[in-house]
Amino acid sequence: MKRWHEINPGALASLTELLKQSYPALLVYMKESIVFIRGPIDLTNDGKLLDSFTLEIELPKNYPTGVPTVRDIAGRLPRIADRHVHVDGTLCLCVPDEYWRFYTPQSTIIDFIRTLLEPFLMAQIYYEKTGKMPFGERAHGWRGIVQFYSEVLQTTDEKVIFRFLRYLCAPQFKGHWRCHCGSGLRLRNCHYGEVHDMHQKVPFKTARLSLSYAPAELWASA
Amino acid sequence: MEPEEYLKQILKNHSIGDDSPEMKRLQETRKDVESLIREKFADCSPTIRYGGSKVKGTMIIDAYDLDIVSYFPHDDTCAGETLKDIYDNVVNALAEQYYVEPRRSAIRIRSKDSTHEDFHIDVVPGRFTDDTKSDTFLYQLDGEKERLKTNLDVHIAHISGSGLVDVIQLAKLWKVRNSIDLKTFGLELLVIKYATNSKKNHLEIGLVSFWEYLRDNSDNITIEDPANPGGNDLSVLLSDSTKSLLSMFAKNALNLVESGSWESIFGPAEVIEEAEKAVIVERFAPSYSNAPKPWLGRK
Numbered sequence: 001m002k003r004w005h006e007i008n009p010g011a012l013a014s015l016t017e018l019l020k021q022s023y024p025a026l027l028v029y030m031k032e033s034i035v036f037i038r039g040p041i042d043l044t045n046d047g048k049l050l051d052s053f054t055l056e057i058e059l060p061k062n063y064p065t066g067v068p069t070v071r072d073i074a075g076r077l078p079r080i081a082d083r084h085v086h087v088d089g090t091l092c093l094c095v096p097d098e099y100w101r102f103y104t105p106q107s108t109i110i111d112f113i114r115t116l117l118e119p120f121l122m123a124q125i126y127y128e129k130t131g132k133m134p135f136g137e138r139a140h141g142w143r144g145i146v147q148f149y150s151e152v153l154q155t156t157d158e159k160v161i162f163r164f165l166r167y168l169c170a171p172q173f174k175g176h177w178r179c180h181c182g183s184g185l186r187l188r189n190c191h192y193g194e195v196h197d198m199h200q201k202v203p204f205k206t207a208r209l210s211l212s213y214a215p216a217e218l219w220a221s222a
Numbered sequence: 223m224e225p226e227e228y229l230k231q232i233l234k235n236h237s238i239g240d241d242s243p244e245m246k247r248l249q250e251t252r253k254d255v256e257s258l259i260r261e262k263f264a265d266c267s268p269t270i271r272y273g274g275s276k277v278k279g280t281m282i283i284d285a286y287d288l289d290i291v292s293y294f295p296h297d298d299t300c301a302g303e304t305l306k307d308i309y310d311n312v313v314n315a316l317a318e319q320y321y322v323e324p325r326r327s328a329i330r331i332r333s334k335d336s337t338h339e340d341f342h343i344d345v346v347p348g349r350f351t352d353d354t355k356s357d358t359f360l361y362q363l364d365g366e367k368e369r370l371k372t373n374l375d376v377h378i379a380h381i382s383g384s385g386l387v388d389v390i391q392l393a394k395l396w397k398v399r400n401s402i403d404l405k406t407f408g409l410e411l412l413v414i415k416y417a418t419n420s421k422k423n424h425l426e427i428g429l430v431s432f433w434e435y436l437r438d439n440s441d442n443i444t445i446e447d448p449a450n451p452g453g454n455d456l457s458v459l460l461s462d463s464t465k466s467l468l469s470m471f472a473k474n475a476l477n478l479v480e481s482g483s484w485e486s487i488f489g490p491a492e493v494i495e496e497a498e499k500a501v502i503v504e505r506f507a508p509s510y511s512n513a514p515k516p517w518l519g520r521k
Contacts, residue, residue, distance in 0.1 A: 025486040040399040048492040084516035094514035119513035129500035138517035
Protein backbone atom coordinates (compact mmCIF):
# COMPACT_ATOMS: atom_id res chain seq x y z
CA MET A 1 0.00 0.00 0.00
CA LYS A 2 1.39 3.36 -1.00
CA ARG A 3 1.73 5.98 1.67
CA TRP A 4 -0.14 9.26 1.52
CA HIS A 5 2.95 11.28 0.56
CA GLU A 6 3.80 8.81 -2.20
CA ILE A 7 0.30 9.08 -3.66
CA ASN A 8 0.40 12.86 -3.51
CA PRO A 9 4.04 14.07 -3.49
CA GLY A 10 2.97 17.69 -3.02
CA ALA A 11 1.14 16.89 0.20
CA LEU A 12 4.29 16.71 2.29
CA ALA A 13 5.46 20.14 1.16
CA SER A 14 1.98 21.54 1.86
CA LEU A 15 2.02 20.05 5.35
CA THR A 16 5.47 21.52 6.06
CA GLU A 17 4.36 24.92 4.85
CA LEU A 18 1.21 24.81 6.93
CA LEU A 19 3.13 23.96 10.08
CA LYS A 20 5.68 26.66 9.41
CA GLN A 21 2.96 29.25 9.70
CA SER A 22 1.49 28.15 13.04
CA TYR A 23 4.11 25.96 14.69
CA PRO A 24 7.44 26.96 13.13
CA ALA A 25 9.51 25.17 15.77
CA LEU A 26 8.12 21.80 14.68
CA LEU A 27 10.26 19.85 12.28
CA VAL A 28 8.79 17.56 9.63
CA TYR A 29 11.02 14.66 8.71
CA MET A 30 10.85 11.18 7.29
CA LYS A 31 12.26 7.97 8.70
CA GLU A 32 11.77 4.67 6.90
CA SER A 33 8.99 6.22 4.80
CA ILE A 34 7.07 7.33 7.90
CA VAL A 35 6.51 11.05 8.33
CA PHE A 36 7.13 12.46 11.80
CA ILE A 37 6.57 15.91 13.21
CA ARG A 38 8.76 16.66 16.16
CA GLY A 39 9.65 19.50 18.48
CA PRO A 40 8.33 21.77 21.18
CA ILE A 41 4.74 22.91 21.53
CA ASP A 42 4.62 26.02 23.67
CA LEU A 43 1.29 26.78 25.33
CA THR A 44 0.95 30.49 25.97
CA ASN A 45 -1.42 33.00 27.44
CA ASP A 46 -1.11 36.67 26.50
CA GLY A 47 2.30 35.97 25.05
CA LYS A 48 3.60 34.41 28.26
CA LEU A 49 4.73 30.82 28.45
CA LEU A 50 2.34 28.57 30.32
CA ASP A 51 4.23 25.37 29.65
CA SER A 52 6.12 23.54 26.97
CA PHE A 53 5.95 19.93 25.76
CA THR A 54 8.32 18.17 23.40
CA LEU A 55 6.35 15.75 21.29
CA GLU A 56 6.58 13.51 18.27
CA ILE A 57 3.57 13.19 16.02
CA GLU A 58 3.56 10.17 13.73
CA LEU A 59 1.40 10.42 10.64
CA PRO A 60 -0.23 7.15 9.61
CA LYS A 61 0.08 5.56 6.18
CA ASN A 62 -3.41 6.75 5.29
CA TYR A 63 -3.06 10.32 6.58
CA PRO A 64 -5.16 12.50 6.62
CA THR A 65 -7.94 9.89 6.83
CA GLY A 66 -6.07 8.06 9.57
CA VAL A 67 -5.49 9.82 12.87
CA PRO A 68 -1.93 10.79 13.90
CA THR A 69 -0.32 9.25 16.98
CA VAL A 70 1.37 11.50 19.52
CA ARG A 71 4.23 10.58 21.87
CA ASP A 72 5.83 12.45 24.71
CA ILE A 73 9.45 11.86 23.74
CA ALA A 74 11.00 13.99 26.46
CA GLY A 75 9.57 12.05 29.38
CA ARG A 76 7.80 15.19 30.55
CA LEU A 77 4.62 13.31 31.49
CA PRO A 78 4.43 10.34 33.84
CA ARG A 79 3.60 7.25 31.83
CA ILE A 80 0.70 6.16 33.95
CA ALA A 81 -2.99 5.50 33.44
CA ASP A 82 -4.12 8.44 35.56
CA ARG A 83 -2.38 10.78 33.14
CA HIS A 84 -3.71 8.93 30.08
CA VAL A 85 -0.19 8.19 28.86
CA HIS A 86 0.92 4.71 27.78
CA VAL A 87 4.23 3.26 28.96
CA ASP A 88 5.76 4.02 25.56
CA GLY A 89 4.82 7.69 25.92
CA THR A 90 1.83 7.57 23.55
CA LEU A 91 -0.91 9.98 24.58
CA CYS A 92 -4.49 8.67 24.71
CA LEU A 93 -6.29 11.75 23.49
CA CYS A 94 -9.77 10.16 23.44
CA VAL A 95 -11.62 6.90 22.84
CA PRO A 96 -10.59 6.07 19.23
CA ASP A 97 -14.26 5.56 18.28
CA GLU A 98 -14.96 9.24 18.87
CA TYR A 99 -12.13 10.75 16.85
CA TRP A 100 -14.69 11.68 14.19
CA ARG A 101 -16.15 14.22 16.59
CA PHE A 102 -12.91 16.19 16.58
CA TYR A 103 -11.03 15.09 13.49
CA THR A 104 -12.46 14.62 10.01
CA PRO A 105 -10.69 13.75 6.75
CA GLN A 106 -10.88 17.47 5.99
CA SER A 107 -9.06 18.42 9.18
CA THR A 108 -5.53 19.75 8.86
CA ILE A 109 -2.62 18.97 11.14
CA ILE A 110 -3.20 22.38 12.74
CA ASP A 111 -6.80 21.38 13.53
CA PHE A 112 -5.50 18.18 15.06
CA ILE A 113 -3.03 20.01 17.30
CA ARG A 114 -5.51 22.69 18.36
CA THR A 115 -8.57 20.50 18.82
CA LEU A 116 -7.15 17.29 20.20
CA LEU A 117 -3.66 17.92 21.44
CA GLU A 118 -3.68 21.32 23.09
CA PRO A 119 -6.68 20.61 25.36
CA PHE A 120 -4.96 17.40 26.44
CA LEU A 121 -1.76 19.27 27.29
CA MET A 122 -3.69 22.04 29.07
CA ALA A 123 -5.42 19.37 31.13
CA GLN A 124 -2.03 17.90 32.07
CA ILE A 125 -0.85 21.27 33.39
CA TYR A 126 -4.01 21.55 35.46
CA TYR A 127 -3.67 18.01 36.75
CA GLU A 128 -0.14 18.72 37.94
CA LYS A 129 -1.45 21.57 40.05
CA THR A 130 -4.75 20.14 41.28
CA GLY A 131 -4.82 16.38 40.69
CA LYS A 132 -7.93 16.80 38.52
CA MET A 133 -8.64 16.73 34.80
CA PRO A 134 -10.38 20.06 34.07
CA PHE A 135 -12.28 19.17 30.91
CA GLY A 136 -13.43 15.67 31.91
CA GLU A 137 -11.94 12.27 31.21
CA ARG A 138 -13.10 8.81 30.23
CA ALA A 139 -12.69 5.77 32.43
CA HIS A 140 -9.95 3.43 31.23
CA GLY A 141 -10.55 0.47 28.95
CA TRP A 142 -14.03 -0.90 28.34
CA ARG A 143 -15.68 1.44 30.87
CA GLY A 144 -14.60 4.46 28.84
CA ILE A 145 -15.87 2.93 25.63
CA VAL A 146 -19.23 2.29 27.31
CA GLN A 147 -19.30 5.92 28.47
CA PHE A 148 -18.86 7.13 24.91
CA TYR A 149 -21.46 4.81 23.36
CA SER A 150 -23.89 5.57 26.18
CA GLU A 151 -23.87 9.17 25.00
CA VAL A 152 -24.41 8.11 21.39
CA LEU A 153 -27.12 5.50 22.03
CA GLN A 154 -28.67 7.12 25.08
CA THR A 155 -28.49 3.88 27.03
CA THR A 156 -26.23 2.44 29.67
CA ASP A 157 -27.20 -1.14 28.84
CA GLU A 158 -23.87 -2.76 28.09
CA LYS A 159 -25.46 -5.62 26.18
CA VAL A 160 -27.03 -3.13 23.75
CA ILE A 161 -23.72 -1.33 23.39
CA PHE A 162 -21.91 -4.62 22.86
CA ARG A 163 -24.34 -5.71 20.11
CA PHE A 164 -24.10 -2.29 18.49
CA LEU A 165 -20.31 -2.47 18.47
CA ARG A 166 -20.45 -5.90 16.88
CA TYR A 167 -22.46 -4.43 14.01
CA LEU A 168 -19.89 -1.67 13.63
CA CYS A 169 -17.18 -4.32 13.40
CA ALA A 170 -18.66 -5.78 10.25
CA PRO A 171 -17.23 -4.27 7.05
CA GLN A 172 -20.87 -4.24 5.89
CA PHE A 173 -24.03 -4.68 7.92
CA LYS A 174 -27.41 -6.04 6.81
CA GLY A 175 -30.89 -4.62 7.31
CA HIS A 176 -32.33 -8.03 8.16
CA TRP A 177 -30.17 -8.40 11.25
CA ARG A 178 -31.96 -8.19 14.58
CA CYS A 179 -31.77 -4.70 16.03
CA HIS A 180 -29.14 -4.21 18.71
CA CYS A 181 -31.69 -2.47 20.96
CA GLY A 182 -33.33 -5.80 21.84
CA SER A 183 -36.76 -4.97 20.34
CA GLY A 184 -36.71 -8.17 18.29
CA LEU A 185 -37.34 -6.16 15.12
CA ARG A 186 -35.16 -6.20 12.03
CA LEU A 187 -32.60 -3.41 11.92
CA ARG A 188 -34.27 -1.90 8.85
CA ASN A 189 -37.47 -1.53 10.84
CA CYS A 190 -35.82 -0.20 13.99
CA HIS A 191 -32.45 1.55 14.59
CA TYR A 192 -31.02 1.15 11.10
CA GLY A 193 -30.18 4.85 10.86
CA GLU A 194 -28.23 4.74 14.11
CA VAL A 195 -26.01 1.91 12.90
CA HIS A 196 -25.66 3.41 9.43
CA ASP A 197 -24.60 6.77 10.82
CA MET A 198 -21.93 5.38 13.15
CA HIS A 199 -20.76 2.87 10.57
CA GLN A 200 -19.81 5.84 8.41
CA LYS A 201 -17.94 7.50 11.25
CA VAL A 202 -16.13 4.70 13.06
CA PRO A 203 -13.75 2.56 10.95
CA PHE A 204 -14.62 -1.09 11.47
CA LYS A 205 -11.04 -1.84 12.55
CA THR A 206 -11.38 0.75 15.31
CA ALA A 207 -14.66 -0.81 16.42
CA ARG A 208 -13.01 -4.23 16.48
CA LEU A 209 -10.29 -2.90 18.73
CA SER A 210 -12.88 -1.40 21.07
CA LEU A 211 -14.85 -4.62 21.13
CA SER A 212 -11.72 -6.47 22.21
CA TYR A 213 -11.95 -4.60 25.52
CA ALA A 214 -15.39 -6.07 26.26
CA PRO A 215 -15.42 -8.30 29.34
CA ALA A 216 -15.78 -12.07 29.00
CA GLU A 217 -19.32 -12.13 30.42
CA LEU A 218 -20.61 -10.04 27.52
CA TRP A 219 -19.02 -12.39 25.02
CA ALA A 220 -20.52 -15.33 26.89
CA SER A 221 -24.00 -13.83 26.72
CA ALA A 222 -23.73 -12.92 23.04
CA MET B 223 13.54 42.70 22.61
CA GLU B 224 16.95 42.40 20.97
CA PRO B 225 18.18 38.81 20.44
CA GLU B 226 21.01 39.16 22.96
CA GLU B 227 18.68 40.54 25.62
CA TYR B 228 16.13 37.82 24.85
CA LEU B 229 18.73 35.04 25.09
CA LYS B 230 20.01 36.37 28.42
CA GLN B 231 16.45 36.33 29.74
CA ILE B 232 16.01 32.74 28.54
CA LEU B 233 19.21 31.77 30.35
CA LYS B 234 17.88 33.41 33.50
CA ASN B 235 14.54 31.59 33.19
CA HIS B 236 16.22 28.22 32.84
CA SER B 237 18.97 28.59 35.41
CA ILE B 238 18.91 26.41 38.50
CA GLY B 239 19.77 28.28 41.69
CA ASP B 240 21.50 26.77 44.72
CA ASP B 241 18.40 27.45 46.79
CA SER B 242 15.96 25.96 44.27
CA PRO B 243 13.95 22.92 45.43
CA GLU B 244 15.57 20.81 42.70
CA MET B 245 19.10 21.70 43.81
CA LYS B 246 18.30 21.16 47.49
CA ARG B 247 16.94 17.72 46.65
CA LEU B 248 20.05 16.90 44.62
CA GLN B 249 22.29 17.98 47.49
CA GLU B 250 20.35 15.94 50.03
CA THR B 251 20.47 12.84 47.83
CA ARG B 252 24.16 13.40 47.18
CA LYS B 253 24.77 13.38 50.96
CA ASP B 254 22.89 10.10 51.28
CA VAL B 255 24.74 8.54 48.36
CA GLU B 256 28.11 9.66 49.70
CA SER B 257 27.33 8.27 53.18
CA LEU B 258 26.25 4.98 51.68
CA ILE B 259 29.39 4.60 49.56
CA ARG B 260 31.69 5.63 52.43
CA GLU B 261 29.97 3.13 54.70
CA LYS B 262 30.09 0.27 52.19
CA PHE B 263 33.67 1.01 51.14
CA ALA B 264 34.96 2.25 54.49
CA ASP B 265 38.42 0.78 54.01
CA CYS B 266 38.83 1.86 50.42
CA SER B 267 39.25 5.68 50.72
CA PRO B 268 37.05 6.65 47.78
CA THR B 269 37.30 10.19 46.39
CA ILE B 270 33.73 11.39 46.07
CA ARG B 271 32.92 14.66 44.35
CA TYR B 272 30.55 16.37 41.97
CA GLY B 273 31.11 15.90 38.27
CA GLY B 274 29.10 16.73 35.18
CA SER B 275 27.30 19.97 34.45
CA LYS B 276 27.16 21.02 38.11
CA VAL B 277 30.89 21.67 38.29
CA LYS B 278 31.17 22.86 34.70
CA GLY B 279 28.52 25.52 35.27
CA THR B 280 26.36 24.31 32.39
CA MET B 281 23.41 22.97 34.35
CA ILE B 282 19.90 24.12 33.37
CA ILE B 283 16.58 23.42 35.05
CA ASP B 284 15.39 21.41 32.04
CA ALA B 285 18.28 18.93 32.31
CA TYR B 286 19.72 18.98 35.77
CA ASP B 287 21.24 15.54 36.11
CA LEU B 288 23.98 15.44 38.70
CA ASP B 289 27.08 13.26 38.36
CA ILE B 290 28.65 12.00 41.56
CA VAL B 291 32.04 10.47 40.87
CA SER B 292 33.37 7.82 43.20
CA TYR B 293 36.98 7.07 42.36
CA PHE B 294 39.12 4.55 44.19
CA PRO B 295 42.94 4.57 44.67
CA HIS B 296 44.93 2.95 41.88
CA ASP B 297 46.89 0.56 44.08
CA ASP B 298 44.07 -0.71 46.24
CA THR B 299 41.77 -3.55 45.32
CA CYS B 300 39.46 -3.37 48.30
CA ALA B 301 36.63 -1.98 46.17
CA GLY B 302 37.24 -4.66 43.55
CA GLU B 303 40.01 -6.41 41.65
CA THR B 304 39.01 -5.20 38.23
CA LEU B 305 37.17 -2.14 36.95
CA LYS B 306 34.17 -4.35 36.31
CA ASP B 307 34.33 -5.60 39.91
CA ILE B 308 34.39 -2.01 41.18
CA TYR B 309 31.44 -1.10 38.97
CA ASP B 310 29.46 -4.17 40.06
CA ASN B 311 30.26 -3.64 43.73
CA VAL B 312 29.09 -0.02 43.59
CA VAL B 313 25.92 -1.17 41.80
CA ASN B 314 25.29 -3.70 44.57
CA ALA B 315 25.97 -1.15 47.31
CA LEU B 316 23.58 1.39 45.79
CA ALA B 317 20.94 -1.28 45.15
CA GLU B 318 20.48 -1.66 48.90
CA GLN B 319 18.94 1.79 49.07
CA TYR B 320 17.94 2.64 45.51
CA TYR B 321 16.50 1.20 42.34
CA VAL B 322 19.59 1.18 40.12
CA GLU B 323 19.78 1.50 36.38
CA PRO B 324 23.22 0.54 35.05
CA ARG B 325 24.30 2.78 32.20
CA ARG B 326 27.42 2.82 30.05
CA SER B 327 29.86 4.02 32.71
CA ALA B 328 27.46 5.42 35.26
CA ILE B 329 24.73 4.10 37.52
CA ARG B 330 21.43 5.94 37.56
CA ILE B 331 19.61 5.88 40.87
CA ARG B 332 15.87 6.03 41.36
CA SER B 333 13.55 5.54 44.31
CA LYS B 334 13.08 1.97 45.36
CA ASP B 335 9.28 2.16 45.51
CA SER B 336 7.08 1.19 42.58
CA THR B 337 7.21 4.69 41.04
CA HIS B 338 11.01 4.49 40.55
CA GLU B 339 11.11 8.24 40.85
CA ASP B 340 14.14 9.70 39.13
CA PHE B 341 16.57 11.47 41.48
CA HIS B 342 18.46 12.91 38.47
CA ILE B 343 21.67 11.47 39.85
CA ASP B 344 24.29 9.31 38.13
CA VAL B 345 27.01 7.70 40.20
CA VAL B 346 30.23 7.17 38.24
CA PRO B 347 32.64 4.62 39.75
CA GLY B 348 36.26 4.46 38.63
CA ARG B 349 39.85 3.92 39.62
CA PHE B 350 42.66 6.49 39.50
CA THR B 351 45.47 5.56 37.17
CA ASP B 352 48.18 6.69 39.65
CA ASP B 353 48.89 8.54 42.86
CA THR B 354 48.31 11.97 41.35
CA LYS B 355 44.57 11.20 41.47
CA SER B 356 44.00 12.90 38.17
CA ASP B 357 43.61 10.47 35.27
CA THR B 358 40.98 7.83 35.88
CA PHE B 359 39.88 4.56 34.35
CA LEU B 360 36.14 3.97 34.02
CA TYR B 361 34.44 0.69 33.25
CA GLN B 362 32.30 0.61 30.10
CA LEU B 363 29.30 -1.71 29.87
CA ASP B 364 29.37 -1.52 26.09
CA GLY B 365 31.58 -0.04 23.43
CA GLU B 366 34.73 -1.36 21.81
CA LYS B 367 36.87 -1.09 24.91
CA GLU B 368 35.90 -2.16 28.39
CA ARG B 369 38.14 0.51 29.88
CA LEU B 370 37.88 4.25 29.30
CA LYS B 371 40.60 6.65 30.38
CA THR B 372 39.32 10.03 31.41
CA ASN B 373 40.12 13.03 33.55
CA LEU B 374 37.44 15.01 35.32
CA ASP B 375 39.65 18.05 35.94
CA VAL B 376 40.58 18.27 32.27
CA HIS B 377 36.90 18.10 31.34
CA ILE B 378 35.99 20.80 33.82
CA ALA B 379 38.81 23.08 32.65
CA HIS B 380 37.94 22.42 28.99
CA ILE B 381 34.28 23.33 29.41
CA SER B 382 34.31 26.02 32.08
CA GLY B 383 37.36 27.70 30.58
CA SER B 384 35.95 27.69 27.06
CA GLY B 385 34.24 31.06 27.32
CA LEU B 386 31.18 29.34 25.87
CA VAL B 387 29.39 28.20 29.01
CA ASP B 388 26.32 30.35 28.31
CA VAL B 389 26.19 29.20 24.69
CA ILE B 390 26.45 25.60 25.91
CA GLN B 391 23.52 26.14 28.25
CA LEU B 392 21.40 27.50 25.40
CA ALA B 393 22.46 24.66 23.13
CA LYS B 394 21.43 22.22 25.86
CA LEU B 395 18.04 23.88 26.06
CA TRP B 396 17.72 23.63 22.28
CA LYS B 397 18.64 19.94 22.47
CA VAL B 398 16.11 19.30 25.24
CA ARG B 399 13.32 21.21 23.51
CA ASN B 400 13.81 19.08 20.42
CA SER B 401 14.59 15.89 22.31
CA ILE B 402 17.76 15.22 20.34
CA ASP B 403 19.30 12.00 21.56
CA LEU B 404 22.83 13.15 22.36
CA LYS B 405 24.62 12.97 25.70
CA THR B 406 25.10 16.37 27.29
CA PHE B 407 28.84 15.78 27.47
CA GLY B 408 28.88 15.22 23.71
CA LEU B 409 26.91 18.38 23.05
CA GLU B 410 29.25 20.42 25.25
CA LEU B 411 32.24 19.24 23.27
CA LEU B 412 30.46 19.92 19.98
CA VAL B 413 29.68 23.50 20.98
CA ILE B 414 33.29 24.17 21.99
CA LYS B 415 34.55 22.65 18.78
CA TYR B 416 32.18 24.33 16.35
CA ALA B 417 30.85 27.54 17.89
CA THR B 418 32.64 30.79 17.31
CA ASN B 419 34.18 31.87 20.56
CA SER B 420 33.51 35.57 20.67
CA LYS B 421 35.55 37.29 23.34
CA LYS B 422 32.43 39.15 24.41
CA ASN B 423 30.64 35.83 24.95
CA HIS B 424 28.13 36.89 22.33
CA LEU B 425 25.29 34.41 22.57
CA GLU B 426 23.78 34.95 19.13
CA ILE B 427 27.13 34.68 17.35
CA GLY B 428 27.99 31.54 19.28
CA LEU B 429 24.70 29.79 18.59
CA VAL B 430 24.41 30.78 14.95
CA SER B 431 27.97 29.66 14.17
CA PHE B 432 27.31 26.36 15.94
CA TRP B 433 24.11 25.73 14.02
CA GLU B 434 25.71 26.77 10.73
CA TYR B 435 28.40 24.14 11.14
CA LEU B 436 25.84 21.45 12.00
CA ARG B 437 23.64 22.43 9.06
CA ASP B 438 26.46 22.45 6.53
CA ASN B 439 28.58 19.54 7.75
CA SER B 440 26.18 16.85 8.85
CA ASP B 441 28.53 14.05 7.73
CA ASN B 442 31.65 15.56 9.27
CA ILE B 443 30.48 16.13 12.83
CA THR B 444 32.94 14.48 15.21
CA ILE B 445 33.75 14.62 18.92
CA GLU B 446 37.09 14.12 20.66
CA ASP B 447 37.55 13.61 24.37
CA PRO B 448 39.89 16.37 25.62
CA ALA B 449 41.03 14.06 28.43
CA ASN B 450 42.21 11.42 26.00
CA PRO B 451 42.20 12.75 22.42
CA GLY B 452 42.55 9.94 19.94
CA GLY B 453 42.27 7.43 22.75
CA ASN B 454 38.59 7.39 23.57
CA ASP B 455 36.15 6.61 20.83
CA LEU B 456 33.24 8.99 21.32
CA SER B 457 31.72 8.21 17.94
CA VAL B 458 29.15 6.03 19.70
CA LEU B 459 27.61 9.26 21.00
CA LEU B 460 26.94 10.40 17.46
CA SER B 461 24.89 7.95 15.45
CA ASP B 462 23.99 8.80 11.87
CA SER B 463 20.42 9.53 12.89
CA THR B 464 21.62 11.88 15.67
CA LYS B 465 23.85 13.73 13.21
CA SER B 466 20.98 13.98 10.79
CA LEU B 467 18.60 15.31 13.45
CA LEU B 468 21.21 17.81 14.69
CA SER B 469 21.62 19.06 11.16
CA MET B 470 17.88 19.29 10.43
CA PHE B 471 17.05 21.06 13.68
CA ALA B 472 20.02 23.40 13.17
CA LYS B 473 18.71 24.29 9.71
CA ASN B 474 15.26 24.93 11.16
CA ALA B 475 16.74 27.11 13.92
CA LEU B 476 18.71 29.17 11.42
CA ASN B 477 15.59 29.72 9.32
CA LEU B 478 13.84 30.95 12.44
CA VAL B 479 16.75 33.24 13.32
CA GLU B 480 16.63 34.68 9.83
CA SER B 481 12.95 35.44 10.21
CA GLY B 482 13.56 36.95 13.65
CA SER B 483 11.63 34.19 15.44
CA TRP B 484 13.96 33.44 18.33
CA GLU B 485 10.89 32.80 20.46
CA SER B 486 10.02 29.79 18.34
CA ILE B 487 13.40 28.28 19.16
CA PHE B 488 13.48 28.85 22.90
CA GLY B 489 9.90 29.84 23.73
CA PRO B 490 8.58 33.13 25.10
CA ALA B 491 10.86 35.08 27.42
CA GLU B 492 8.02 35.86 29.78
CA VAL B 493 6.86 32.95 31.88
CA ILE B 494 3.68 32.49 33.86
CA GLU B 495 4.26 31.85 37.57
CA GLU B 496 3.63 28.30 38.75
CA ALA B 497 0.98 29.48 41.20
CA GLU B 498 -1.06 31.11 38.42
CA LYS B 499 -1.11 28.17 36.03
CA ALA B 500 -4.20 26.35 37.29
CA VAL B 501 -6.23 29.56 37.31
CA ILE B 502 -5.23 30.30 33.74
CA VAL B 503 -6.16 26.80 32.55
CA GLU B 504 -9.55 27.22 34.24
CA ARG B 505 -10.08 30.31 32.09
CA PHE B 506 -9.80 28.10 29.01
CA ALA B 507 -12.56 25.79 30.28
CA PRO B 508 -15.46 27.47 28.41
CA SER B 509 -13.65 27.20 25.07
CA TYR B 510 -12.81 23.57 25.84
CA SER B 511 -16.30 22.56 26.98
CA ASN B 512 -16.51 20.08 24.09
CA ALA B 513 -12.87 19.06 24.27
CA PRO B 514 -11.99 15.38 23.83
CA LYS B 515 -12.00 13.40 27.03
CA PRO B 516 -8.73 11.50 27.45
CA TRP B 517 -8.94 7.75 27.79
CA LEU B 518 -6.54 4.84 28.16
CA GLY B 519 -6.77 1.49 26.45
CA ARG B 520 -6.27 -0.86 29.36
CA LYS B 521 -7.66 -4.37 29.37
